[in-house]
Amino acid sequence: MLRLTWVQPEDLVGHELRQARQDGRDATAIEARWTAAGGHQAPPRAGASPTPTARGLRRLAAELLDELAALTSPLAPDEPTDLPAIVRRCPDWPTPPGHGHPGTGGTPAGRHRPPGPGPQERRAAPDPARLEAAWLGRAVGCLLGKPVEKLPLSAIRGLGRAAGNWPPTRYFTARGVPARLLAAHPWNRRSAGTSLAENIDGMPEDDDLDYPVLNLLLLRRHGRDFGTEDVARLWLEELPAGRTFTAERVAYRNLLDGLEPPDTARHRNPFREWIGALIRADVHGWTNPGDPGAAAAQAHRDATLTHTASGVHAAMFTAAAIATAATGDADVHTCLRAGLTVVPPRSRLARAVRHAVELATTHADFDTVVDTLHALHGPTHHWVHAVPNTALLAAALTHADGDFTGSISRAVSGGWDTDSVGATAGSIAGLLAGGPDALPEHWTAPLGNRLATSVAGCDGIGFDTLAQLTHREATRP
Known part of the structure; x- marks a missing residue:
């Protein structure tokens, strides 16, 4: 029987109840009604519960999702989604020389863009070789993380150590790993056939690469001043629904139901603070070198199709950090500081990133950093949530001091959304490396300069x- 993932109301309620606990909404009474009616908690790893539910329970789930959406979060003032409000809360928002502090509004919805340099002022784009290293780095980091995606941290460590590859300095392999360990912790079933070292033949398809390709197409069609509605239209024309997950799948469904942005991100979407917008941010940074504010604003227009609050902040943080790395004259620590300038400083995401950087600066053993992050975020957050994954990204890059292998190794060794965090770490570290020849051949050669993708x-x-x-x-221009 077909069990469509990430959209069935009865599978969304548990996720929304957890989201309510994270953003301070009191959902006690709603949760009691759901439990009393026989409702279940959110599936811990999969996108759907294993068996169908009664029709009446599905109707109740839809009602409760709407009731949960009506509750007000006390964190909202410190965690706005609206761009002018975000900018007002960022005292160090990176405004190019000669421009005042942006964010006073007056721009059509979905198209607000803080002032950036004009065509004559814009910094020179990165050399194509640096951009190729970024693309390759993103692919390598993603590929390293693919076979261990969804596995618990203990399993990732066990598989790597059994193969003599811990922390991982090459792709994961089943060779030499005891059969009992493989039986206890099977690889990601969708990825093992194409992403274990013995199976790699080109870069297999992954949404972490599909979205950058799609955003490149977005810019080719609409330029830098695209609106969120242009993103939506492009998705409907070019992105197969089956290649979307979590918040993206919900937003896609909402578009087909006739909703428009930003309601597509809010309506019955408990994944709106997960990592999906972050993985779409690279192109916005790559195409705004030296202008983290413009990169963040561009990422915002993309992100608000599917995400709110922390989900949007994570995308903006990533775009700004990448825009800074794209200049070729900043170290990784400068890049991360630039990322924080576009995130409200009192937000959960900013606090998590600052804490992660502090941990990575303090502890020589990265496993200690990871264990601390998991103890703090693991009990309360889904493994795809933006807050713990962005914290892990910042910790990995800080601890590796921008080194390519060190960055992707630490990112993937930290668990959670391994392919996504590995991909973004690889993108930034690839930019910092400066060109494809600076990346170790054992990472890049198996890709064969070939990317599989559903983008037409x-x-x-x-x-x-x-x-x-x-x-x-x-x-x-």
Whole structure:
């Protein structure tokens, strides 16, 4: 029987109840009604419960989702989603020289963009070689994390150690791993056939690469001043629904139901603070080198199709950090500080990132950093939530001091959304490395300069071609 993941009301209630606990809404009475009616908690790993539910319980789930949405979060004043409100709360928002502090409104919905440099002021785009390293780095980090996605931290460590690959300095392998360990902790079933070292033949499809390709197409069609509605239209035209997950799938469903942004991100979407918008942020940073404010604003227009609050802040943080790395003249610590300038400082995401950086600066053993992060965030957050994953990203990059292998190794060794955090760490570290020749060959050679993707006309595209296309968009006024 077909059990469609990530959209069934009875599977969303548990996620929304957890989201309510995270953002301070009192959902005690609603949770009691759900439990008394026989409702279940959210599936811990999968996107759907294993068996169908009664029709009456599904109707109740839909009603309770709407009641939960009506509750007000006490954190909302410190964690706005609206861009002008975000900018007002960021005292160090990165405004280019010659421009005042942005964020006073007066721009059509979905198109607000803080002032950035004009065509003559814009910094030179990164060399195509640097962009190729970023694309390759993103693919390598994603590929490293794919076979261990969804596995608990103890399993990832056990599999890596059994193969003599801990912390991982090469792709995961089943060779030499005891059968009992593989039986207890099977690889991600969708990925093992293409992402274990013995199976890699080109970069397999993954949403962590599909979205950057799609956003490159977005910029080619609409330029830097695209609106959120342009993102929505592009998805409906070019993105197969079956290639969407969590918040993206809910937003896609909402579009088909006739909702428009930003309601697409809010309506019955308990995944709106998860990592999906973050994994779409790279192109916005790559095409705004030296202008983290413009990169963050561009990422905001993309993110608000599907996300709110922490989910949007994570995308903006990532875009700003990448825009700073794209200049080629900043170290990783400067990049992370730039990322924090576009996030409200009292928000959960900003606090989590600052704490993670402090941990990584304090402890020489990265496993100690990871254990501390898991003890803090693990009991309360889903493994795909933006807050713990962004904290892990910042910790990994800080601890590795920007080194490529060290960055992706630490990102993946920290568990949670391994392929997504590995991908973003690889993108930033690839930019800092400066070119494809600076990346170790044992990481890049198995990719064969070939990316599989569902984006029409791009399947099998080379990373060198993607870099040239990105460079074109980065230099377009």
